[in-house]
Amino acid sequence: MKTSFKVAAFCLIVLGLVMGAALLPESAQAKDKFAIGWSNAGMGDSWRQFLVANFKAECAKHPEISEYFIMNADEKPEKQMADIESLLVKGIDALIVYPTVGDAIIPAIERTVAEGIPVIVFGGTINTDKMTCLVQQDLIALGGDGAKWLAEKLGGKGKIVMLSGIAGNTTAEDRLAGARKVFKEYPGIEILDHQYCDWSPPKARSIMEAMIQAFPQIDGIWADSGLMSWPALQALKEAGRPLCPTTGDQLNGYAKFLVANNALGYIAPMTTKLSGEAVKAAVALLKGEKVPKTLVIKFDGIGPDHVKDVAKPDLSDWWWVGDDQMPAEFLPKL
Amino acid sequence: MDAMKIISRNKGLYLALAALLLTAVVINIVTGVNFFKISNLLNVTRSFCLLGITSIGHAIVIISGGGGLDLSIADNISTANVIAATYMNGNDALFFPVLLLALAFGTMVGLINGLLVTKRNVPPFIATLGSGIVLRGLRLMWTKGLPQGKIPPVLIEIGNGSTFGIPNMFFVFLLIAVFASVLLNSTGYGRRLYAVGNNADVATLNGIKSHRVVLIAYIICGVLASLVGVLLGGYMGMSDQKIGEGYHFNSLAAAVLGGVSMTGGKGSVHGVVIGVLIMLLVTNLALLIHVPIQSQMLILGGLIILALWFNERKNLNRIWAGKEG
Numbered sequence: 001m002k003t004s005f006k007v008a009a010f011c012l013i014v015l016g017l018v019m020g021a022a023l024l025p026e027s028a029q030a031k032d033k034f035a036i037g038w039s040n041a042g043m044g045d046s047w048r049q050f051l052v053a054n055f056k057a058e059c060a061k062h063p064e065i066s067e068y069f070i071m072n073a074d075e076k077p078e079k080q081m082a083d084i085e086s087l088l089v090k091g092i093d094a095l096i097v098y099p100t101v102g103d104a105i106i107p108a109i110e111r112t113v114a115e116g117i118p119v120i121v122f123g124g125t126i127n128t129d130k131m132t133c134l135v136q137q138d139l140i141a142l143g144g145d146g147a148k149w150l151a152e153k154l155g156g157k158g159k160i161v162m163l164s165g166i167a168g169n170t171t172a173e174d175r176l177a178g179a180r181k182v183f184k185e186y187p188g189i190e191i192l193d194h195q196y197c198d199w200s201p202p203k204a205r206s207i208m209e210a211m212i213q214a215f216p217q218i219d220g221i222w223a224d225s226g227l228m229s230w231p232a233l234q235a236l237k238e239a240g241r242p243l244c245p246t247t248g249d250q251l252n253g254y255a256k257f258l259v260a261n262n263a264l265g266y267i268a269p270m271t272t273k274l275s276g277e278a279v280k281a282a283v284a285l286l287k288g289e290k291v292p293k294t295l296v297i298k299f300d301g302i303g304p305d306h307v308k309d310v311a312k313p314d315l316s317d318w319w320w321v322g323d324d325q326m327p328a329e330f331l332p333k334l
Numbered sequence: 335m336d337a338m339k340i341i342s343r344n345k346g347l348y349l350a351l352a353a354l355l356l357t358a359v360v361i362n363i364v365t366g367v368n369f370f371k372i373s374n375l376l377n378v379t380r381s382f383c384l385l386g387i388t389s390i391g392h393a394i395v396i397i398s399g400g401g402g403l404d405l406s407i408a409d410n411i412s413t414a415n416v417i418a419a420t421y422m423n424g425n426d427a428l429f430f431p432v433l434l435l436a437l438a439f440g441t442m443v444g445l446i447n448g449l450l451v452t453k454r455n456v457p458p459f460i461a462t463l464g465s466g467i468v469l470r471g472l473r474l475m476w477t478k479g480l481p482q483g484k485i486p487p488v489l490i491e492i493g494n495g496s497t498f499g500i501p502n503m504f505f506v507f508l509l510i511a512v513f514a515s516v517l518l519n520s521t522g523y524g525r526r527l528y529a530v531g532n533n534a535d536v537a538t539l540n541g542i543k544s545h546r547v548v549l550i551a552y553i554i555c556g557v558l559a560s561l562v563g564v565l566l567g568g569y570m571g572m573s574d575q576k577i578g579e580g581y582h583f584n585s586l587a588a589a590v591l592g593g594v595s596m597t598g599g600k601g602s603v604h605g606v607v608i609g610v611l612i613m614l615l616v617t618n619l620a621l622l623i624h625v626p627i628q629s630q631m632l633i634l635g636g637l638i639i640l641a642l643w644f645n646e647r648k649n650l651n652r653i654w655a656g657k658e659g
Contacts, residue, residue, distance in 0.1 A: 005453045008446050012468065044470075045575055049479035167628060193624045201574055202566065209377040210621035214367050234571060238494065239373060253572065316480045317572055332480050 034286050036068045036279065037087030038096040041123070042075040046318035049332040050272035051098070051123075057326035058276035062283050077104035084108040092117065094282040097131075098275070099124040106130075118285045122278040124170055132285060135278045135295045137271060139171055143178030143224060145301045146247030146268040150220045153245045153264065157188035158219030161211050163228040165199040171270065172196070175224040183222075192218065197228045205231035212239045221246040225270065226254025233257055250302070250310070253317030259308045267302035267310070272323045346644060347593060347608045350637075354615045367622045369615075376501055378618050380493075380569055383507035384562050386610045388581050389588040390514045391558030393606045395458075396589055397518075398551040399531035399598020400451070403458045406466035407559045407585060410443050411578025413473045414563025416481045419573030424484035436560045443469065444556020448549035466582075473575065481573040493568020503565060510558065515603040527551065531599030587634065588613050591641045612637070 038055060042048060052070065059065050069090055073080035077100045085108065087095060095112050097119060099105055103126060110130045112119050118132040125134065150160065162179065165172035176194075183189050192215050197204040204227065211218065212235060223229035226248035234257070236243055243263040248254045250269040258265040277297050284291050302310055302322065310321040324331055358369040368374070388407060395402040414436040421432040443465065450461035485493075492502045518524040526547045529537040534544045559581070566577050592609025594601030613634065620630040 005449045008449050009454070012446065012465075043474065043479070046479035046481075194626075195621070196627045198579075200576065200579060201572065202570055202577055203580075205570060206377070206381055206617075207621060210374075210618055213371060213374040213377070214622045214624070231570065316482055318480045318574075332478050 033064050033066055034093040034283070035066055035091060036094050036096060036282055037084075037090065037092035038068065038070045038275075038278075039080055039083045039087060039098070040070055040072050041080065041098045041100040043072045044075070046316070046332070047270075047272060047320060050320045050323045051275045053326060053330045053332055054272050054323065055096075055275040055279060057330040058279040060327075060330070062279070064283060064287070065279075073100050075100055077101045080105050081108045084112060088112060088115065088117070094286055095119045096275075096278045096282055097121045097126075099126055103127050118282065120278045120281050120285070122274045129293075133281050133291050133293060133295060135274060135281050135297065137274060137299060138296050139174035139270075140178035140181070141298070142268050142270065142301075143175030144182040145178075146175075146224075146266050147179035147182035147222055149266040149301065149303065150222055150245055150247055151183060151186040151189050153266075154189065154220050156186045159190045159192050159215065159217055160220040160222055161192050161208075161215070161218055162194040163204055163207065163221065163223040163232060164194065164196050165224055165228075167196040172199075172224060175268075175270075179222050179224075199225055199227045201227055201231040204228035205235050208232040208235040209239070212236065212241060218244055220244050223248050224268075225249045226251030226267075229265065230254040230257050233261070233263060237261065245304075250321045250323060251317070252312050252315055252319035252321050255307050255311035255321050256313055256317065258304070259311045259313070264304045265307060266304065267307060267322075269299050269301065269322055271297075271299045272320055273297075273299070347591075347605060347612070350612055351608055351615070354612060354619070358615070358619055361619060361623055365623060369619060369622060372499075374618070374622075376496070378614055379501050380503055382610055382614050383501065383503040384565060384569065385581070385584055385588060385614065386507050386607060387510050387558050387565075388562050388585040389592070389606050389610050390510060390603055391555035392582075392585040393589040393592070393594045393601050393603070394514070394518070394527070394551045395555045396586075396594050396596060397531045397598055397601045398527055398548045399534060400548065401458050401596075402451075402531075402548070402551065402598060403462060403586070404447060404552065404555050404559075405459065405462040405582050406443060406447060406469060407462075407555070407582040408578040408580065409466040409469035409473070410440060410556060410559040411563040411566065411581050412575055413469050414439055414560035415567045415577045416473060416477060416483075416573045416575070418489070418564045418567045419481060419483035419485055420477075422483065422486045422489065424486050426486045426488040429486055429488050433564055436564050437557055440556040440558070440560025440563075441553055442556070443560070444553035445549070447556065448552030451552065452545040452548050477575065479575065481575060483573060485567045485571055485573065489564070489568035490571055491568070493565055493570070503569070506561075506565065510561075511603055511607060514554075518603060523547070523550065528599055533599075584613065587638050590638055593641075596642070609641075 059068050069087055071083035073083050080100045095117055106128045109119050113130045120133045120135060121131050122135040164176045193211060195207045197207055221229055221232050229246040229248035230253050233243055243261055245264040247266045247268055250267050281291050281295055312319055312321060362368050392404055395404050417436050417439060418432055422428045447462050447465055450456040451458050495502050526542050529542055530544045530547045538544045567573055588609040589606050591612050592605035616633055617630055
C-alpha cells in the first residue's frame, strides 16, 4: 500500500506540473512592434476555445503584433488582477480584457491605463470610464432579434416559454431584457414561464420536462443559447410533442438537431469573433487611429433557411458554427 | 416488525415525504397541474435514479467519518461522460468495454482520494477538491473544450428507454440500492464502516483496519460517480464538459436530508433514497407551479439546514453536555 501510495502521489505531482506548464501564458514571437496581452476570464468550455482561436487568427493578420500573451484567470477575479499585473511586467503595449467579474478588476484596469497602456474590454461591462475602448455585441438587440423572429413566426400569437442562462449574469440578463421588450410589442404572445437554466443542458432538459407537464400547449421556446434550446427540443421529442419554433445560438449541436429533425430555429449568435474585434481595436489604438470609446459590433442572426448551410454534421456538437471562419491552423483541434 | 422499526426510526423523513405528497395533491386540485401524471413520474424517476446512485456513493463516504466528503464527484461524472462518448463513438459493440474503462477510471479517482485521506491525512474537503480540479484540468487538456464522440443507441436506450413501462435506469438504480443496502446492513464491511465512522481510533484498537475501510468507501463513491457519468450520457444523448455540475452538492444535500450524519457513523441507504425523493419532489413541484429557480434554492437550502439541525442536535447536545460536565 505504501508503494502504491507513492506511485499515486508521484503521478499527481507530475500531472500538477504538466497542468502548471499548460497554464503558463502562451506567447508567439514574430518580428514587429507591439506586444499585446490578453487577460482571459477562463477557458472552461468550447466557446472559450473559439474565443482564443479567433484571437490568434486575428493577431496573425497583423504583422505589427510582435508577440501576444494570453493569461487564464479560471473565472477568479483575484487571479485576473494578478494576471493583469503579470502582463504589465512583460512589457505589453496594449491590454485586452475579457472580465471575470467586471467591477472587481477596476483597480487593475485603471492602474494599467494610468501607465499609458490602452485597455480594451470585451465580453462584459465594467463600471469605469477609464478603460480605453469597450468592444461589445449589442446583447439586448441580440435577444430582441430572436424574440422578433419567434413572434413573427407565430404570427404574433401563441404561448411560449423562455429559458435563460445564469441569473444575474450580464450576457443572460441583457438578452432576456431585449427579448421581453420585443414580446411586449406582441400582446398575442403569452409568456407561460421563464426559468434560468445556468446554460446547463441537463438542467434545461429537466426544466423543460416539467414545463411540458405544466403546459399542455407550448407554441415556441425563446432561449438565449442552444445549450438550452437543444435539450428542450429533445424533451419535446421524447414527450411526443410537436417540435415548436425555437431560438438559440450558434452551437453546432443545436444546429444539427434542427436540421436532422426538420425543426424551425433561429440562431442569434453570441459570437466568439469579438476577441478578433478587440485585437483590431487594440492595433488601431496603438497605431494612433481614432477608435470610439464603445464599439458595438452587430452580427446577423441565421434564420431557418440557412441553418442547414452552417450546421456541421461531421463535427463535434460543441463546435460553434459561423465562428470558424479562419485558417484551419487556428481552428480548435478535433 | 423490521419495517415498522425502519419507519419509526425515520419518521421525520416519512412525515416530510407525506407532507410533500399531500402538497402535490393540493396543487393538483387547485391548479390542475398533476404531479402524479405517468409522464411526469417517468421524468422524475430518471432524475431520481441518477441522483440516487450518486447520493448512495457519497453517503458511504460520509458515513466513514473523519469529515468524509467527496467534492470530486462532479468532475468524475463529467470525465466519465466524456470517456463514454469519445470511446464508444456511437458503436454499440464498444458499450461494455468502454463502460468497464469508465468504471476503472472511477475506481482510480476513488483510490487516489482515499489514499490522500488515509495515508497522508489530507482533510477530505481539500483532497477531493484538489482531485476534482486536477480532473477538470486534465479533461480540458484532453478535449480542448470540444468533447468528441457519440453516445451509442444501446446507452440511449438505457438512459431514456423503458421496460414494462418502467425506465431502464430504474433497474440499474435498484440493483445498486439493494447491493449498497446489503453491504451496509448485512456484511462485515458494513459493520466496520459504521464502527470507523463512529470512532476510528476505537475501531482501530478493536482490530479493524480503519484506513482500508475508508479507502474502500472512497472507491465505491468513485465507481458510482463514474457510472452516473456514463448513464447521464445515455439520458442526455450527448457528452458535455460540465454535465456533472452540481452533483457533488446535490448528492451531499440528499444524504443530509436522508439522515446521514456529517460526523460519520450514522445513515442508511433507505434514508438517502428518501432524501433524494424529497429533493426531487420539491424541485419538480416548484417547477410545475412556475416557482423561479432562485426561490427553489431558498426552499432547498432551508430544508438542508433544518435536516442538519435535526440530525446533528443529538451530537451537539452530547458535545455541550461533555463541555458543561
